[in-house]
Amino acid sequence: MEPTERDIYFFDLRGYLILEKALSCAEVRELNSGLDAIPPMTPGEWYGYIQSHTFSGANGINLQQIYEAGEPFEKLIDHPSWFEKVRHFVGGEGTFDCSHGPLFIDENFASLRKREEGIFPHSGGWHAVKRCQFLTRNGKFQCGQINILIALTDIGPDDGATVVVPGSHKSNFPHPDVDIPGRVYGETSSASVDGAQEVHLKAGDALLFVDAICHGAVPKKSDGQRRIVVYRYGPSWGNFRHGYQPSPELLARLTPQRRNIVQPLTILPREPQVQSHNA
Numbered sequence: 001m002e003p004t005e006r007d008i009y010f011f012d013l014r015g016y017l018i019l020e021k022a023l024s025c026a027e028v029r030e031l032n033s034g035l036d037a038i039p040p041m042t043p044g045e046w047y048g049y050i051q052s053h054t055f056s057g058a059n060g061i062n063l064q065q066i067y068e069a070g071e072p073f074e075k076l077i078d079h080p081s082w083f084e085k086v087r088h089f090v091g092g093e094g095t096f097d098c099s100h101g102p103l104f105i106d107e108n109f110a111s112l113r114k115r116e117e118g119i120f121p122h123s124g125g126w127h128a129v130k131r132c133q134f135l136t137r138n139g140k141f142q143c144g145q146i147n148i149l150i151a152l153t154d155i156g157p158d159d160g161a162t163v164v165v166p167g168s169h170k171s172n173f174p175h176p177d178v179d180i181p182g183r184v185y186g187e188t189s190s191a192s193v194d195g196a197q198e199v200h201l202k203a204g205d206a207l208l209f210v211d212a213i214c215h216g217a218v219p220k221k222s223d224g225q226r227r228i229v230v231y232r233y234g235p236s237w238g239n240f241r242h243g244y245q246p247s248p249e250l251l252a253r254l255t256p257q258r259r260n261i262v263q264p265l266t267i268l269p270r271e272p273q274v275q276s277h278n279a
């Protein structure tokens with residue numbers, strides 16, 4: 001669905017949108033079954049084309065390249081609940097930015113967390129990171145990275161909710177509680193962050209946000225596993241954050257639209273070329 005005028009106003013103002021019931025109960029069930037089928041792994045281990053990964057600190061496990069985990073995860077690549085909105089906010093339609101396709105996913109993972117795990121807020125407009133930037137020009141969006149974060153379990157107070165600092169994608173100065181020398185990306189802390197708001201989601205709700213917004217997740221205080229999936233979208237000329245590549249099997253089974261989003265460019269040359277000389 002294309003963004004409404006209301007979506008555009010509040011995305012510009014706050015840097016995020018909450019998409020309630022973005023997934024049906026059946027879709028959530030299928031995705032959770034897909035995650036249940038992946039054995040527990042320590043960071044660095046592989047299961048097929050999925051790798052277990054963690055940042056520094058108590059962030060839990062990220063199952064990287066989760067779009068390799070079967071059709072329910074492939075459907076998320078261009079899911080109608082967010083695809084046209086993401087496309088609109090990354091923008092660039094009709095320009096060189098889209099010469100290979102509308103979008104590229106540079107990271108996709110499932111995040112699994114238990115009690116005490118979280119990720120301290122990071123990012124913010126002040127950092128002026130080109131890859132993650134929030135930009136509008138001539139009435140059009142040109143954002144560097146739009147994230148879709150989908151809850152696969154209910155995430156309420158105490159469940160390690162995602163936090164955002166509304167409006168911070170446009171901040172021109174460091175956040176006094178966040179941008180402190182010595183802070184390490186990925187650390188977990190319950191230190192208070194002025195302006196941060198918890199985003200409580202039901203399983204199947206999604207949070208769309210520009211990566212330039214200051215965001216993170218508070219440490220989880222409840223039992224049980226918190227499950228989310230994150231797909232990060234940017235312009236078609238982007239590259240993978242961690243160097244993963246889609247598998248040949250995934251490329252072979254995807255629809256043309258999905259294939260174009262996971263690999264917008266044809267990799268050349270596919271085979272060594274034999275030099276030919278004209279006599």
Ligand SMILES: O=C(O)CCC(=O)C(=O)O
Binds near residue numbers: 161
């Ligand atoms: O785990 C979360 O809820 C926040 C995700 C996050 O920090 C990120 O996507 O960079």
